[in-house]
Amino acid sequence: MTDWEAIAECELFAQPVNDSDKDPQVIEIHYNSVVDTSEYLPQRVLIEVSSRSLMEPTEKREINSILSVNFSNLDFATDAYSIPTVLPQRTFLEKIFLLHEEFSQEPEKIRIDRLSRHLYDLERLMDTHHGVTALQNKELYNNIVAHREKFNPLRGLDYANHTPDKIKIIPPDTVIKEYESDYSEMTKFMIYGEALTFDRLVKRVSELQTRINEISQP
Structure with missing residues (x-):
């Protein structure tokens, strides 16, 4: 074909x-x-x-399919091509703010479906160069918050509470069981190899939340 x-x-x-x-x-x-x-x-x-998407920071990266990389000699294989991609530092901060905004809402408004993946992604990034430098970049932190408030605001949410000391990225008790169930489903179909248990994941993300909360104010 x-x-x-x-x-x-x-x-x-x-x-x-x-x-x-x-x-x-x-x-x-x-x-x-x-x-x-x-x-x-x-x-x-x-x-x-x-x-209304934030355009920066980005960089050109080559992408290709897993099949093409591993079976490059077969007819269906395609060549890699370069596209502008969002830097991991920005993705890391965006996921932090997304979860903080979600968990700052009333329990009945908190979304569950497919959101546990953001906890997984944060844990994977938190100790990398991308995660560490993102939390040191106060200008990027503040730019993303300002952009979210101006272009994608959630009704009733106070964006003054996006300061590091107020960030909350752990699912509240009212929904944590649902997040555990979502994580179980996600790891079955989206993760290759072993994945952290949900309890271990929450512990690791709690460590990240503490790390964020202890950042000195701008």
Whole structure:
């Protein structure tokens, strides 16, 4: 099957919106998987088109599929190509703020589905060069908070509470069991090899929260 034949078998949908100014707009690309699938990991790619995303900092990175890297001599293999990507430091801080905002809401408003992956990502990044330098970069920290408040604010949320000493990234008791269940499902289908137990993950992210809370104020 050629690349174009494979693409022709995919289905493309634009998620319906009631407000034409909704941002981001989401496009779904549905594909036929050659491996076992699950409800947790649907056979689709989501593309979010936004005019309000923070543009910096980014860098050019080469990407390719796992199959092409490991089977580069076969017909279906494709060449790597370069695209602008968000720096891990920014991703690290964005995930911190996303969880803090989520857990600052009333319990009935806290989302569960597929959000435990952010806890996993934070644990994986926290001791790397990217995680350490992100917490040292006060300018980037403040720029991301200001951008979220201006362009993607949550109703009723006080962004003055995004200072390091007030950051909360541990699921509250009211939802922690649901997060544990979500994490269990996520590790079955998205993680290669061994994964931390949920209790160990929470302990590690608690260490990160303490690290953030102890940052000196700007």
